[in-house]
Amino acid sequence: MIKGVMFDFSGTLFRIESAAQWLRAVATKVGLDVPEGELDTCVSRLEQFGAQPGGVPPRTVPPHLEALWRERDLTAERHRAAFTALTREAKLPAADLAEALYERSQLSGAWLPYPDAEETLRALRGRGIPVAVVSNIGWDMRPVFRDHGVDDLVDVYVLSFERGVKKPDPRIFQMACDQLGVDPGDALMVGDEPVADVGAATLGCRVHLVDPLPVDQRPRALAEVLQLL
Template sequence: MVGGVMFDFSGTLMRVESAEQALRGVLGSSGPKMDDAEFTACAGRLEAMGAIPGGAPPREVPAHVAALWRDREDLSAEFHRACYTGLARAAGLPDPALADALYDRSSLPVAWRPYPDAEKTLHALRERGIRLAVVSNIGWDPRPVLKFHGLDRYFDVLILSYEVGVEKPDPRIFQAACDELGLPPADVLMVGDDRQADTGAAALGCRVHLVDHLPVDLRPDSLARVLDLI
């Protein structure tokens, strides 16, 4: 019997804005002036570089960032920032200072949108007495984002890689969440979008439900299907 559900954060509960939206947000009215062609090209390079935390991964990691990427950048807030600002600078920004501005924006509530079925699914699970956790590979604190969007109240536990020093798919991060939930792994379901990282929970005996890391508008009900698994 399932008594608890662990959710990944990015790409599962919420989706970060696109590189184009992020770039437009940091340029505002006082940033470097770019014509439409320059803006589109720069946003495309940022997307290709995977420079927006929580967005698509890099198509190719630049050599000078490879060590940070390889050495688990989600285990340290400092390394996480260094990795993603390095990726952004490699995209050829008109002003290198925009790299830090883009990184800072990525942790703001305005940069994130919940999937359409997130809140109703969490509410229904809590109504059934299911204990809930967020288990995320992340280098910054998503609690303010969850609070802004009204989702924090549903969670009993948050296990974040940069806080606990362990990343998915390492079974220890899932065990930490099960321990905090007070449930054996066999009674806990893991819901995530990463076929490698999130399936690590299966090594403990947890059931796993995978969703697709799609734009919010293209994934209306993948989380709601969790209710059928309980």
């Protein structure tokens, strides 16, 4: 019987805006006029290097950044350093947009909840099932939940940069279960990453994976979780 549910953040409950929207918003803010064709080229380079937090994973990580990339979620400093360095590798048409883009990725307006996120969290609350958000991340995304009106539906946040341990290490899932007051065998982990999130199975947790599609392409994947309880 499931007595507690853990959710991943990015790609599971929320999804960041497209890389094109991300770049366009920052270019507009700093007064940089980027022609549409050039913007598309810049977006392709950003996606190649996986420079957008919460966006597509990198297809290319330069050798000198590999160690930093592996450790990016362990501290706020490494997270910022990794993503701003990858942005600079993309050679954008301005002296340095890396910091501005990184700051944009932490704004609540850059994140959209999946259509069924609130109803699923609210249904769990109605059933008396506590919820934890367990995320590999380098910044505090609690304000995203508050600004989208769902923070009161989350009981516990277990964030890698605050704990110094990241998924798939079973210790981070154990921390979440301990704070929820449930045995791992009575917990469900819902995520989108088949390596990181499946780490919960090591403890005996059930695991359910969803596809990290854009929000308009995935309307009901979270609501299906309720059928597993």
